[in-house]
Amino acid sequence: MKKLISILMIIIILITFCSSVVFADTDPITAMGGAPTADNGFFTTVAGKVLNIVQIIGAVAATIMIVMIAIKFMTASPTEKADVKKQLIGYVIGVVILVAMIGLIQMVAAFGGQVSSTAGG
Secondary structure, three states: OHHHHHHHHHHHHHHHHHOOOOOOOOOHHHHOOOOOOOOOOHHHHHHHHHHHHHHHHHHHHHHHHHHHHHHHHHHOOOOOHHHHHHHHHHHHHHHHHHHHHHHHHHHHHHHHHHHHHHHHO
């Protein structure tokens, strides 16, 4: 069980590092893709911003939840550890669904950007 938890912690940490957003630019609008233009439509810009927000919230929520479940597991009695394991299974399924949906949305957005750029030019 310790091996499973350590593997899950490594996966969560990697997900958190891969989905972080850093605004090194002085203007957040420019960093998020700029104002809508003819090449970069309003929907694409708004969808990108929403996707970034969902990624950040998901990473923060996933990190908080894994810490809470780990603390519960460490302080639980042997009979309560079974309940914590059930919570962990649900948590892992939720994180996998979140990451899969974000990846799917990014693929659709990339495909849509390619279609609109070839159709317009």
